[in-house]
Amino acid sequence: MKKTACKDCGLVIEIESFDATHQYSCPRCKSVFYRPGESFDLVLMMAISAFLFFIPTLFLPILTLTIMGQSHSVTLLEAVLFFFHDGYYVIAIIASSVGVFIPLVLLFMIMMLIIPAKIGKPIRKLKGLFRYYEHLLPWSMAEVYLVSIFVAIVKLAGMATLKLDVGLVLFVFFLLSYYVTVTWFNAEDLWNHYDELED
Amino acid sequence: MMNWKTDISEGKVLCLICEELHDLEEVQCRRCSASISQRKPSSISQTWAYVLAATLFLIPANLMPMMVVTSMGTDEGSTIMEGVIYFLAHKEYGLGLIIFVASVAVPIFKLSVIYFLLLIIAFKQKEKAKLGLKLFHIIHCIGKWSMLDIFVVALMVSMVQFQGLATIQTGAAAISFCGAVIFTIIASEKFDPRLMFDK
Numbered sequence: 001m002k003k004t005a006c007k008d009c010g011l012v013i014e015i016e017s018f019d020a021t022h023q024y025s026c027p028r029c030k031s032v033f034y035r036p037g038e039s040f041d042l043v044l045m046m047a048i049s050a051f052l053f054f055i056p057t058l059f060l061p062i063l064t065l066t067i068m069g070q071s072h073s074v075t076l077l078e079a080v081l082f083f084f085h086d087g088y089y090v091i092a093i094i095a096s097s098v099g100v101f102i103p104l105v106l107l108f109m110i111m112m113l114i115i116p117a118k119i120g121k122p123i124r125k126l127k128g129l130f131r132y133y134e135h136l137l138p139w140s141m142a143e144v145y146l147v148s149i150f151v152a153i154v155k156l157a158g159m160a161t162l163k164l165d166v167g168l169v170l171f172v173f174f175l176l177s178y179y180v181t182v183t184w185f186n187a188e189d190l191w192n193h194y195d196e197l198e199d
Numbered sequence: 200m201m202n203w204k205t206d207i208s209e210g211k212v213l214c215l216i217c218e219e220l221h222d223l224e225e226v227q228c229r230r231c232s233a234s235i236s237q238r239k240p241s242s243i244s245q246t247w248a249y250v251l252a253a254t255l256f257l258i259p260a261n262l263m264p265m266m267v268v269t270s271m272g273t274d275e276g277s278t279i280m281e282g283v284i285y286f287l288a289h290k291e292y293g294l295g296l297i298i299f300v301a302s303v304a305v306p307i308f309k310l311s312v313i314y315f316l317l318l319i320i321a322f323k324q325k326e327k328a329k330l331g332l333k334l335f336h337i338i339h340c341i342g343k344w345s346m347l348d349i350f351v352v353a354l355m356v357s358m359v360q361f362q363g364l365a366t367i368q369t370g371a372a373a374i375s376f377c378g379a380v381i382f383t384i385i386a387s388e389k390f391d392p393r394l395m396f397d398k
Contacts, residue, residue: 004220005213008332010205010393012220028203029332029396033218063358067365072358079357088356088369094377095353098346127231134216138384141343141350147297148350154294155355159270159365191217191230 006033020189037186040114040193046181047107047114053174054104060167063153067160075167076100099145103178106140109133110185117193133187140182146175207397212237239391243320249386250313256379257306264370266352268359276370279303279348301347302376309338309345309383313390320394328395335392342387345380349373 002018005011009029024034037043061073080096109129116126149168156162206213212221214228214235221228221235228235264276277285279302286295312334318324319331352373359367 004218005206005211006393007213007215007218008335008392009328009396010207010213011396012204012206012209012211029329031332031336065358074358079354088353091349091353091369091373091377094381095346095350099350130231131216131233138339138342138388141346144343144346145350148347148354151294151297151347151351152354152358154291155351156358158289159268159359188218191219195230 004033006031008033020192034188035186037189038184040117040190043181043185044111044114044118046177046184047110050107050174050177050181051111053170053177057167057171057174060170061165062167062171064163064165065156065160066163073165076171098139098141099148100142102136102140103142103175106133106136107178107181109136110181113187113190117190117197120197130187137182142175142178146172205396206237206393215239238394238397239389242389242391242394243317245389246313246317246386249382249389250310250317253379253382253386254310256375256382257310260372260376260379261303263372263375265348265372265376266355266370267368268365269368270365278372279376282348298348298351301344305341305345306379306383309342309387312338313383313386316390316392316395325396325398328392331395332392335387335390338387342384345383346377349377349380 002015004013006013006026006029008031009026011026011028013024013026013033015024021036022034023032023036025032057075058077059075061075062079064071064073066072080092080100109132112129113126113133149171153162153164206220210223212223212225212235213219214221214231214233216233217228217231219228219230223237226234226236261279263278265279265282267274267276269275279298283295283299283303286292286298316331316335319327352367352369356367356369359365
């Protein structure tokens, strides 16, 4: 038995026998209010692998550019830090936070939420963290950042000779596994799991 | 017209963070301790404010140069539309289309949808609520993609730095476009679609 209300139209919904493996949508406005997620083990594994892909990208070069014999390679960390030298603070902060840092923070939060559930500890202290997760979600734009890297590469190809480096490949893997983690993670399941733990 | 049981008619409050249903007198979610209210507080006036701010920011964003390329001592600024034309002229039709959709079509579409939703509430057009909700879901999915051009500019600025040969700087449009996108996202976060369905 599950009693909830639709987030989008306010309809009160009662489900006699709730089955967590099915998708449920609101009878009035047809928007989906429950979508089953993957198992927490799988999500945790994806989150950890995303982290492992990310750490080396900070230090490995993502691109090498050559213009008239002068070559210059950039790591992700340099790409982010460069802006701060040049005074484009606002755009630097916005682009690097929504493209890289917020996705990282979200990954970290997912791990912090799932690991206690696995060990079987209640999460009273982490409740605040969970609230931030929901608020941060619309600000994570990792997938947009991924496409923008390719657009930038095509644009640069016209001005300079480009060599793609291993850092870029790892960064693509990071963004892909991040994206999979976030789509597989179902926060509502986690709450139901904790409810069962506390009962 | 059928009469639906809504959270207002039943005297219930839904927590938007963890989707637990509460009785009307509660102000804090007993599961995730987020503060709860039946409808998002001052949703309409805040949405109006942010959507108007976003509209104002969009005007300079389209008229001023997005980035300035300095090569061999000459400065060349290009606006968003000039960027699109650059790709079309170089027979990169796919990328030209992506940039056009992401930075011209999507922002304008998003803003007009939010205006439409606000007008549905202002004129109490309850029968348009379902259409409005569908559009609201669409802008939620595509909203992030308007940051694409900002990321491209940010990446190019940090990658192309060859003193004396070629440098790229961000133009005035980048910051106002950023502002427009951010205010649009805040506006759609502040908007409460349930208000369209209420009597």
